[in-house]
Amino acid sequence: MTDVPLTLAKTNSSPWPQRPFHQQYLMRQTNNLYDFFESPSINPKGGFFELDDEGVPLDVDNSTRQIHVTTRMVHCAVLGSLLGRPGSDEIVDHGMRYIWDHHRDAKHGGYVWGLDDSGVTDGSKQAYGHAFVLLAASSAKLVGHPLADQMLADVTQVIDTRFWDDKTGSMRDEYNQDWSQLLPYRGQNANMHMTEALMAAFEATGNKDYLQKAERIAELIILKNAVPLGHRVAEHFNENWVLDKGYEGNEMFRPSGSTPGHWLEWSRLLYQLWILGEKHSSWMTGAARELFRQSVELGWDKQHGGFFYTLDWDNQPIMREKLWWPVAEAISAAAYISAYDNSDYFEVWYRKLWDYAENHVIDHARGGWLSELKEDLTPTSRLFVGKPDIYHALQACLIPLYPAHGSLTKAIIEADHTMKTHV
Secondary structure, X not given: OOOOXXXXXXXXXXXXXXXXXXXHHHHHHHHHHHHHHHHHHEXXXXXXXXXXXXXXXXXXXOOOEEHHHHHHHHHHXXXXXXXXXXXXXXXXXXXXXXXXXXXXXXXXXXXXXXXXXOEEEEOOEXXXXXXXXXXXXXXXXXXXXXXXXXXXXXXXXXXXXXXXXXXXXXXXXXXXXXXXXEOOOEEHHHHHHHHHHHHHHHHHHOOHHHHHHHHHHHHHHHHHHHOOOOOXXXXXXXXOOOEOOOOOOOOOOOOOOEOHHHHHHHHHHHHHHHHHOOOOOOHHHHHHHHHHHHHHHHHEOOXXXXXXXXXXXXXXXXXXXXXXXXXHHHHHHHHHHHOOOOOHHHHHHHHHHHHHHHHHHEOOOOOOEOOEEOOOOXXXXXXXXXXXXXXXXXXXXXXXXXXXXXXXXXXXXXXXXXXXXXX
């Protein structure tokens, strides 16, 4: 990958997201993702299939449904409904009913991680999963789904009583199914996605308690930990929130070292949190820009392109695979920050990231985005099999299309309202 100057020629300097052709490109990519994922993912027995590279269910006979897959599909179908894509409301309903009737643990409370047709396959109660239940319920409320309010109230009560640690301003990570054992592990990933979900819940309800929790999590994860580490996001801690640099966990959800893709997610979420907090927390925007810059400086493969999946604490790659979701999050972050930062830097990177995605990640032949590439950008499937979900790529296509005034759902609703008032 040849480096490009981080300045723009005056003759080509207007932002891509403002150009009609680029807007059409983004909407075409959005439709392609919906075409690939929506109909083939629907499991007639409830929930959603995970798909292979061709868009065929990986296990059609007795598919395992993991909670983050179910809930993310609901959120993405809500986006489809707000956009006006036919078929979306039925998918929202299909997913919401599976969450309420199956993932919800009627005996012990909370929401289990995994199910198949025979019942619970993984009964663990994880903050990560509950964050996405909160996101799904908050999103579903915006399209008036009849289960949204009771699910929102239910998952909020579970989060408040089981996961929220008011002393530290963070979420506890994981219990067993009957809540009798709490793991000592504490992690930033669950807290990051809970921040995203708490902001969505605040926007859906107006309840500032959600927003205050999100702000406290951001202060712990970013201001107290990432900033002193040179704007590198630490992933793994013990129960006292002491950094565990030697932690080795699940390669997919809790890999060792640090994950530049999460630095990129936080860079967008911080801007969103700053806006929702009426721009009072001035530290957030500077931290967001530095997180983005560090992810590019340390995590981007300057020879081949793409973000290394993980780095050690000497800033050297541990896992050299290039996954689809970090570049998607980088696109979203660059678009969001560009709305508030007029320097060429973020616009140049926005274009470079789309160049990379278009030429290496988007599967033009079969649809969807390739989930994993080797260091040299040839496809592989060591960590991920098939195309796991629509969530990251879809938001990368849609976020640049709407004003950066909060969450994507809010932006779509506000744009629709503005259009109606001008008719």
